[in-house]
Amino acid sequence: MRTFEIKYLLLFTFLVALSGKVNAQAFGFGCLGFVGGYGGYSIQMYKPVGLNNYIGVFNKNRSDSLSEPMGEFGNVKGYRVGVNLFRANLSGLILTFKGFYQSLVEKKSAQIHYTNSGNSSVTYEIDIRGWGAGIDLGTTITGALSWKVIDAAVHFNKVNFKTTTNKPGGQTSYLNYSTDKASIGYSIGTGFILEIIDEYISLEGLAGYSVFSIDTVQLSDGTQLTLNENSSAPMKDFISSGGFNAVIQLNIGFPF
Numbered sequence: 001m002r003t004f005e006i007k008y009l010l011l012f013t014f015l016v017a018l019s020g021k022v023n024a025q026a027f028g029f030g031c032l033g034f035v036g037g038y039g040g041y042s043i044q045m046y047k048p049v050g051l052n053n054y055i056g057v058f059n060k061n062r063s064d065s066l067s068e069p070m071g072e073f074g075n076v077k078g079y080r081v082g083v084n085l086f087r088a089n090l091s092g093l094i095l096t097f098k099g100f101y102q103s104l105v106e107k108k109s110a111q112i113h114y115t116n117s118g119n120s121s122v123t124y125e126i127d128i129r130g131w132g133a134g135i136d137l138g139t140t141i142t143g144a145l146s147w148k149v150i151d152a153a154v155h156f157n158k159v160n161f162k163t164t165t166n167k168p169g170g171q172t173s174y175l176n177y178s179t180d181k182a183s184i185g186y187s188i189g190t191g192f193i194l195e196i197i198d199e200y201i202s203l204e205g206l207a208g209y210s211v212f213s214i215d216t217v218q219l220s221d222g223t224q225l226t227l228n229e230n231s232s233a234p235m236k237d238f239i240s241s242g243g244f245n246a247v248i249q250l251n252i253g254f255p256f
Contacts, residue, residue, distance in 0.1 A: 040249025
């Protein structure tokens with residue numbers, strides 16, 4: 001586990017413990033009135049302008065030998081797990097505080113044919129991992145259905161960009177570019193919660209928009225990813241902006 005992840009895991013654990021002691025009696029603990037944990041599937045769209053320009057040059061440089069060109073990036077998928085720290089009923093509106101961790105990945109590959117030496121492949125992978133903390137404000141529609149009027153969160157993301165080149169003859173080379181520090185972003189959305197087992201299990205869907213950006217990525221020695229293969233200038237706007245995001249998750253409550 002990376003130092004970044006360990007640091008925020010410790011902070012996250014401390015907040016959960018503190019919330020359990022301070023807020024359980026005052027607010028009613030958990031998303032269902034109990035200790036609330038959740039896990040689910042997450043999709044995040046984004047605009048990697050710098051990276052996709054890099055890929056455009058990559059494909060152009062190999063236009064005569066590509067049997068499968070490298071595709072453009074723009075949609076990471078993965079998982080999200082978290083804890084609902086506490087909730088408060090404010091005159092019929094339910095206010096919930098939560099924390100979560102998510103890991104999102106997107107991968108693309110290109111196949112290159114060399115007439116004399118055989119085939120090779122190049123794989124690019126974006127890995128976005130990070131912690132988040134947020135609030136949501138909801139209201140009950142029916143006994144089994146609730147509307148999350150607004151869901152807002154702050155995100156602390158680390159990004160890795162991994163390249164793998166499989167050369168003719170079985171040689172493989174790896175490079176791992178990453179951000180030098182966590183990038184701070186935010187998201188806002190809305191959604192619904194369907195009770196499956198009252199106060200114990202519910203299914204939640206969330207859709208919204210995320211704002212974040214990554215300017216540059218670099219190797220462990222500080223070497224930055226260049227503008228393209230034909231340039232020595234560092235790339236800017238590796239990820240220029242975020243976009244639509246959606247999460248579907250299962251909430252589980254435990255008596256506290």
